[in-house]
Amino acid sequence: MEERFRETSVKLERRGWDVACRLVWPRMLFLTTGCGLSLNLLYFLMFEYNIKSITAIQICCLIFGFVYMVGLAGAVADYCYFGSFRIITVFSVISFLGTVMLSQVHAPSETPTKYQFGLVFVSIALALSGFVAVSNSYGFLKRDQYDKPPTARWNISCICFFNYVTIGGLVTAIGLGGEKKVWNFGFSMCCGTNVMGLILFLCGTCSYRLRKPQETVISSKNDHSTKTIPLFVTDIFLHASDIMLNSLITLQALTMNRHFEPDSIMPASCFGFFSLPTIFLSLAIIDFLIVPKCKKLSISWGIGLTHVLTILTLIASAVIESRRLNHLTNNLSSMSAFWLMIPEAILGFKFGFYFRRNGRMYCRERPVEEITTVLMRTFLLGMGCFVSILIIQIFLQFTHWLPHNINDGRLDYVFWTLAAIGCLNFALHLIITNNFEFPTFRFYAGHDDDNDEAAHGSNLQVA
Numbered sequence: 001m002e003e004r005f006r007e008t009s010v011k012l013e014r015r016g017w018d019v020a021c022r023l024v025w026p027r028m029l030f031l032t033t034g035c036g037l038s039l040n041l042l043y044f045l046m047f048e049y050n051i052k053s054i055t056a057i058q059i060c061c062l063i064f065g066f067v068y069m070v071g072l073a074g075a076v077a078d079y080c081y082f083g084s085f086r087i088i089t090v091f092s093v094i095s096f097l098g099t100v101m102l103s104q105v106h107a108p109s110e111t112p113t114k115y116q117f118g119l120v121f122v123s124i125a126l127a128l129s130g131f132v133a134v135s136n137s138y139g140f141l142k143r144d145q146y147d148k149p150p151t152a153r154w155n156i157s158c159i160c161f162f163n164y165v166t167i168g169g170l171v172t173a174i175g176l177g178g179e180k181k182v183w184n185f186g187f188s189m190c191c192g193t194n195v196m197g198l199i200l201f202l203c204g205t206c207s208y209r210l211r212k213p214q215e216t217v218i219s220s221k222n223d224h225s226t227k228t229i230p231l232f233v234t235d236i237f238l239h240a241s242d243i244m245l246n247s248l249i250t251l252q253a254l255t256m257n258r259h260f261e262p263d264s265i266m267p268a269s270c271f272g273f274f275s276l277p278t279i280f281l282s283l284a285i286i287d288f289l290i291v292p293k294c295k296k297l298s299i300s301w302g303i304g305l306t307h308v309l310t311i312l313t314l315i316a317s318a319v320i321e322s323r324r325l326n327h328l329t330n331n332l333s334s335m336s337a338f339w340l341m342i343p344e345a346i347l348g349f350k351f352g353f354y355f356r357r358n359g360r361m362y363c364r365e366r367p368v369e370e371i372t373t374v375l376m377r378t379f380l381l382g383m384g385c386f387v388s389i390l391i392i393q394i395f396l397q398f399t400h401w402l403p404h405n406i407n408d409g410r411l412d413y414v415f416w417t418l419a420a421i422g423c424l425n426f427a428l429h430l431i432i433t434n435n436f437e438f439p440t441f442r443f444y445a446g447h448d449d450d451n452d453e454a455a456h457g458s459n460l461q462v463a
Helices: 002-048 053-082 084-104 114-144 153-179 183-203 223-227 229-254 268-293 299-329 337-358 367-398 411-432
Strands: 259-261
Touching: 002 053, 002 084, 002 114, 002 153, 002 183, 002 268, 053 084, 053 114, 053 229, 053 367, 084 114, 084 183, 114 367, 153 183, 153 268, 229 268, 229 299, 229 337, 229 367, 229 411, 268 337, 299 337, 299 411, 367 411
Parallel strands: none
Antiparallel strands: none
């Protein structure tokens, strides 16, 4: 009897793997669409609509904040009312319509009117709102293919590596279109990947295991969420600093030497992809060293490390900016933009640990914790965007460090200030979580038996 049950479980897991692998391709294409639009957005506002750089960053943050809130609503609608399949289909169409509108919107030669600005912002919001909602629903749909969390971490890591390397290559091609100011090329490529992703997704309709909506899940959340709110609050600055850093690194790259060959140039918007190698390195360290070897290591170490790595990223950015300004002051040759790989590499390690501390999908056994994780992650990303607008406005209002031409400012002082705030935020995190009892890394990797109390939810006090 037990042997037959084991064979059935293996068959179900294999079936889940087969369907999940089919979902990789449409998800990869949808991610390419969203990343391509996101990377070109700052370029588009600055060079097509002649919006000043810092103002353009604030507008991008406002749009992203709104988009994440729409994604939040989409996740609730998915889990409680409509299901993943309907949400992915509808929001994919919405994203496609927004991308098509965006590819046809061009700034006139004279000053754009409020109507024209409104049209382009609506197009961007539609395109990116669909992307965020689809991303959340793909996580739910992939989870529904398993009865228990998949244990083949090596296969998961290889699939993720292939997925994101492919996305990086496609998005870099889209970024080159933005670099050359050929907006039709970049946005048309995003339209194409969106349509291809939707077609591939619909082709697998018959093989998906679809979950019935669970209207009682949201209302059934106990005081677990409210107890962890202080922990989430300290996370907001982590997201805000990441958003500001990636936007400001783009401005830095525009003023630096981006040639890796005499006739080849790296798009300024694509420097964020230098974090990918260290993301996968950190995930490999967690999955193949920490999880199997350090059975009792608490997840609190990973949480604290994300704070420390955020601070180190900001410090590295400040040092590099000081050196860039020194080159400029002394009339030296333009500094290589590839120095920006250093903060991006550190940021990659931070993302890896952040993904693993939030990344366990509880499958059918833990619906409350799963939807809580997705909702809080999306909410925190949106709040991080809004907080970054506030921080930038404070710098604009009370200092001269952040002018629209960063060569006339002191961007290094901005990074040092953010690093100092990060230290205070980390201290607040340590105070808040002093009495928290955290589960282990192995529990978050799917080994429930390694933390019996956490497996029953009594000590699960972590984001």
